[in-house]
Amino acid sequence: MAFGNFWVGCVQLQLFFILFYFTRDIRGHIRYSIPEEMKKGSPIGNIGQDLGLDLKRLRSGRARIVTGESIQYAELRTDKGTLVVNERIDREQLCGDVTPCSFSFEMILENPMELHQITVEVTDINDHSPTFKRNSIEFEISESANVGSRFSVAAAEDPDVGVNGLRDYFLTENDNFILKQISNADGKKYAEMVLQKPLDRETRPLLSLKLIAVDGGTPQRSGSVNIEVSVLDVNDNAPVFNQPVYKASVIENSPKGKYVTAVNASDADSGTNGVVTYYFSDVNSGLSDLFEIDKKTGVISIKSLIDYEKDRKFELRIDAKDQGGLTDTSKVIIDISDVNDNTPTISVMSFSNTVSEDSPPGTTVGIINVKDADTGENGLVTCKIEQKAPFKIISNVRNYYAIITDSVLDREQVSEYNITIEATDAGVPPLSSKRSFSLKLSDVNDNAPVFLQTLFSAFIPENNSPGVSVLRLVAKDPDENQNAKISYILEDIEIGASLVSHYVSVNAESGVVHAVRSFDYEQIKEVVFAVKAQDGGSPPLSSNVTVKILIQDQNDNPPQVLYPVQTGGSVVGEMVPRSADVGYLVSKVVAVDVDSGQNAWLSYKLQKVPDRALFEVGLQNGEIRTIRQVTDKDPVNQKLTVIVEDNGQPSRSATVIVNVAVADSFSEVLSEFTDFKHDKEYNDNLTFYLVLALAVVSFLFITCLVVIISVKIYRWRQSRILYHSGLPVIPYYPPRYSDTLGTATLPHVYNYEVCRTTDSRKNDYKFGTASRQNVMMVDPTATGTLQRLQTEKCILDEPDSPLEVRSNSTLQPSHHQQHIHSVQFYS
Numbered sequence: 001m002a003f004g005n006f007w008v009g010c011v012q013l014q015l016f017f018i019l020f021y022f023t024r025d026i027r028g029h030i031r032y033s034i035p036e037e038m039k040k041g042s043p044i045g046n047i048g049q050d051l052g053l054d055l056k057r058l059r060s061g062r063a064r065i066v067t068g069e070s071i072q073y074a075e076l077r078t079d080k081g082t083l084v085v086n087e088r089i090d091r092e093q094l095c096g097d098v099t100p101c102s103f104s105f106e107m108i109l110e111n112p113m114e115l116h117q118i119t120v121e122v123t124d125i126n127d128h129s130p131t132f133k134r135n136s137i138e139f140e141i142s143e144s145a146n147v148g149s150r151f152s153v154a155a156a157e158d159p160d161v162g163v164n165g166l167r168d169y170f171l172t173e174n175d176n177f178i179l180k181q182i183s184n185a186d187g188k189k190y191a192e193m194v195l196q197k198p199l200d201r202e203t204r205p206l207l208s209l210k211l212i213a214v215d216g217g218t219p220q221r222s223g224s225v226n227i228e229v230s231v232l233d234v235n236d237n238a239p240v241f242n243q244p245v246y247k248a249s250v251i252e253n254s255p256k257g258k259y260v261t262a263v264n265a266s267d268a269d270s271g272t273n274g275v276v277t278y279y280f281s282d283v284n285s286g287l288s289d290l291f292e293i294d295k296k297t298g299v300i301s302i303k304s305l306i307d308y309e310k311d312r313k314f315e316l317r318i319d320a321k322d323q324g325g326l327t328d329t330s331k332v333i334i335d336i337s338d339v340n341d342n343t344p345t346i347s348v349m350s351f352s353n354t355v356s357e358d359s360p361p362g363t364t365v366g367i368i369n370v371k372d373a374d375t376g377e378n379g380l381v382t383c384k385i386e387q388k389a390p391f392k393i394i395s396n397v398r399n400y401y402a403i404i405t406d407s408v409l410d411r412e413q414v415s416e417y418n419i420t421i422e423a424t425d426a427g428v429p430p431l432s433s434k435r436s437f438s439l440k441l442s443d444v445n446d447n448a449p450v451f452l453q454t455l456f457s458a459f460i461p462e463n464n465s466p467g468v469s470v471l472r473l474v475a476k477d478p479d480e481n482q483n484a485k486i487s488y489i490l491e492d493i494e495i496g497a498s499l500v501s502h503y504v505s506v507n508a509e510s511g512v513v514h515a516v517r518s519f520d521y522e523q524i525k526e527v528v529f530a531v532k533a534q535d536g537g538s539p540p541l542s543s544n545v546t547v548k549i550l551i552q553d554q555n556d557n558p559p560q561v562l563y564p565v566q567t568g569g570s571v572v573g574e575m576v577p578r579s580a581d582v583g584y585l586v587s588k589v590v591a592v593d594v595d596s597g598q599n600a601w602l603s604y605k606l607q608k609v610p611d612r613a614l615f616e617v618g619l620q621n622g623e624i625r626t627i628r629q630v631t632d633k634d635p636v637n638q639k640l641t642v643i644v645e646d647n648g649q650p651s652r653s654a655t656v657i658v659n660v661a662v663a664d665s666f667s668e669v670l671s672e673f674t675d676f677k678h679d680k681e682y683n684d685n686l687t688f689y690l691v692l693a694l695a696v697v698s699f700l701f702i703t704c705l706v707v708i709i710s711v712k713i714y715r716w717r718q719s720r721i722l723y724h725s726g727l728p729v730i731p732y733y734p735p736r737y738s739d740t741l742g743t744a745t746l747p748h749v750y751n752y753e754v755c756r757t758t759d760s761r762k763n764d765y766k767f768g769t770a771s772r773q774n775v776m777m778v779d780p781t782a783t784g785t786l787q788r789l790q791t792e793k794c795i796l797d798e799p800d801s802p803l804e805v806r807s808n809s810t811l812q813p814s815h816h817q818q819h820i821h822s823v824q825f826y827s
Helices: 002-013 047-051 055-060 091-095 666-674 680-724
Strands: 028-035 043-046 064-066 074-077 082-085 101-109 114-123 136-142 150-152 166-171 177-183 189-195 206-215 222-232 245-251 259-262 277-280 291-293 299-302 313-321 327-337 345-351 354-356 364-371 381-385 391-397 400-405 416-425 432-442 455-461 469-472 487-490 504-506 512-515 526-534 542-552 560-563 571-576 585-588 590-592 603-608 615-617 623-626 637-645 653-662 749-757 775-778 809-813 818-826
Touching (some): 028 043, 064 074, 091 101, 091 114, 166 189, 177 206, 259 327, 364 381, 364 416, 381 391, 455 469, 469 542, 487 504
Parallel strands (some): 028 114, 354 432
Antiparallel strands (some): 177 189, 259 299, 277 313, 345 364, 416 432, 469 512, 504 512, 560 590
């Protein structure tokens, strides 16, 4: 025992690195050797040093042992990088009589994934003694047995192997038998007793012997069995098998009673001495439960189900015995054929329940291990993902598969995947198994808020109350949680000279736009600004939208009369000759409304007039015209009151008074006004102003006359030079100035026509009447005083000179090759 303990200690110290190689799918292969029956926690080896891995790598890679077996004999201690015994290891229980005995497992590392295969060889120690299955062996041997006859004895079994296994058999000393040891092809030994001296039943009918089996271990162990030999009467022929070895094959999982093979032995004796029976001479543990033999026929059949994955070959020894006790032995070798009766097994090594949607293609989601206990094609497994999903499964390591992303993920399209892995072997028919996993995508802020409209517009009436809600902006963000929390921000721009925040505000949470102030359509007609929708992600994403608020006009402004102008104490007066025809344009009321739309549509009506049968006003254009012929009975002074109304609801209006003088000359009007009675001081002042005005008008008239004569002389000289040069005379036509003031809303113009022919050097002047009525200014406070402006003559004739008047004139050629010049004088 002391030597055995020394041997165990030596083996524990002789841990060595056996083999390290690289293949396509395994990073390293380490082989250790340890004796069986080591205590739990005994060291096997320093795997960190042997693989060149430091302790940091073992911890960061989550190093762990994967065996796939129910019993884990080894344990990895990542804090020290050592491999220790985790469970009691019984070599005989682990491997039986298979040598060498070892068990393998893998050590897996992550980030990046590495796989190292480790094989631990378990060496045998002499912890079992040889044993016999029977407590005693009985032989019935005829006394006529020939010298040299052989009698098989039950073989001893020793679970130990190698030098610790069965070595020798010893038979107690006797006169009749010697022991002969025989080794099988597989190295197993069994013994036979050989008769060296004939038996004499009469002398010794019963022999008691002892068979001793010893092993080669240190210390040596032994076992024994008693042999009882009964001497029978004459039977001089032993059974003989027709072949020494029988071979058969059977498919695993064959039903009970299925025929395997049949053995046959013949005996030359006759009668009862020639009747042969068959027995299993040496049945290993468990074989008697799998096979049975018919004693009479020698047919071997299946007794229970056979599993190829447990035993792939069986060897049976068959004894044929006659009635005289003579025997012969033969061997039966049974090969087991594999069938595809095991489905692949899927084991999850690691799997992430969530993955970020911005994970790049090729990101590892999980690692699985797939094994099939069958062999050959039946154990060849392929894996696939059952449904269509942006994932794929790859295998870079034997029996290990990585589930990785195959394309870009988008949580907004699919937020969760149910992944089903199907593993199928190549057997016929193929067997498969499935494993399902649930994978959720975590959100990242990859979507900016999007407004439901590209342009938001709203209407608000002017004169609104400050703080009124105008419209609500709506933006959507397909992200979730904080990444989808939207804030609305008003872009700070200037509208005119003020910031947009002085006009509107935006609620950051609801997106409701409020008016900060009361709007005036006449000052601002629309407010255009931008609003930004920003999410709560990091970094935040945003988008802008244009918002247009249109101000609706309200009828808050009355019409404004531009003409006739009524300021101070004087009003504009219009003169209508008594010869005026029906429809004669007396004047035109010009008014505007700063409102818009129908609020600015104006209509004109006569509100108060001395004679409604004499004047009318255009409803739309405000023109005051006569509706009948003026008679001598009509009073000179006509005071018309015109009301101007807009089309708003309610409508607003303005009133203007137009003074009209019905007379053929200013003297008639003057005489009408001289009857007025005013005090003396006022008349003196008015006379002074009239004289002063007359002096100014006379000065302006004389100045214009001098300028016109000077221009005429200059043009006459130029034309004379052109005439004597012999070149054709091209008359000059000044641009026409159209009288746009015929509506009497602008300064008054007096038009005179000047006529001449183009083919004569003479010029004829035609002084016509004014193209429109004269205008007078009437001061109601004056007594008998009237300012009158009348032009008697504006152009002097000079013979033999072309006439061209350019200052404020209009030249219009007539159909008779005449040119009519309209000379306009502004007052």
